[in-house]
Amino acid sequence: MRNIKLVLEYDGSRYDGWQKQPGNNKSLTIQEKLESVLEKMEGEPVTVIGAARTEAGVHAYAQIANFKTNTDMKLYEIKHYLNRFLPRDIAVVEVAEVPERFHSSFSAKAFRFEYKITMGEVPSVFERKYNYYSFHKLDILKMRKGAAYLIGSHDFKAFSDNKRMKKSTERNINKIDIYSDINEIVITIEADDFWPNMARIIVGTLIEIGEGIKEADLMKDILQSKDREQAGETAEAKGLFLQEVLYQ
Incomplete structure (x- = not known):
């Protein structure tokens, strides 16, 4: 299984922060948007891990996230797919394959x-x-x-x-x-x-x-x-x- 790292920028103005809120169907979060697009790409649910749990209304120049996948898509194809289907206030700036042990949050210093x-x-x-x-x-x-x-x-x-x-x-x-x-x-x-x-x-x-x-x-x-x-x-x-x- 591949471990894919994303570098994201986003305008947090209309979002309830990074982290999805279980049971709250009215929330709108960055994590939910990413997982929704990745689920369409993969054909099954995907969990995205974010480095920082930015709060409602907070923006990011370089949020780091990672997810595990079995896809054989090339990195540039993943990047293009995400940017095609994500809303314009979220952008994937970089995509890289990283070691399996990399965790965007726990590995951060x-x-x-x-x-x-x-x-x-x-x-x-x-x-x-x-x-x-x-x-x-x-x-x-x-x-x-x-x-x-x-x-x-x-x-x-x-x-x-x-x-x-x-x-x-x-x-x-x-x-x-x-x-x-x-x-x-x-x-x-x-x-x-x-x-x-x-x-x-x-x-x-x-x-x-x-x-x-x-x-x-x-x-x-x-x-x-x-x-x-x-x-x-x-x-x-x-x-x-x-x-x-x-x-x-």
Whole structure:
């Protein structure tokens, strides 16, 4: 049996995230769309494994997925078939055959997300679907100071919306970069894993620091509190993109 790896990009605006939701016939997910097309290609059900479970409304530049198949189709034929029948807001950028033991999620060593924020007197008509618009001029230096407290291994319970989380909420953030120019801020976060809404809660907290609602040094207290109520609002999904999944 062959193990096929996919590199995907998608506009998550109209989807309920990556992962299909058993028993919820009203959900619309990226995984369901892929499996539906692959089932037609194979003539039998196919399970697609995604590296990152992106949330509703979140986009991806390079989501990684894999599936097992007995097909003798060439790689370019699989790629062309998928792109022919998938909706235009999902694209298969690359197709490769990988070792049987490769698992897009378990084999991943880190995930990199980026969040886009625009500022300015008037919100851009063309960026409104993919950027969060800030009506305030954000203080980048304070945001960077606050972000520095998050680097390294910490318990990120205060930055997760999953109140039923039974597993350890300790994660390691490798780096947070905050780039800015006159009208745009891009926050890039790389970590070994992310809990539900973790990246967006971090961004929401950094935005409040940039606005002066919270002090940068408060980030340390938020981490230690392990209390979701102490962190900032969850930033809108539309500004978040899965940028890269990192493997050794």
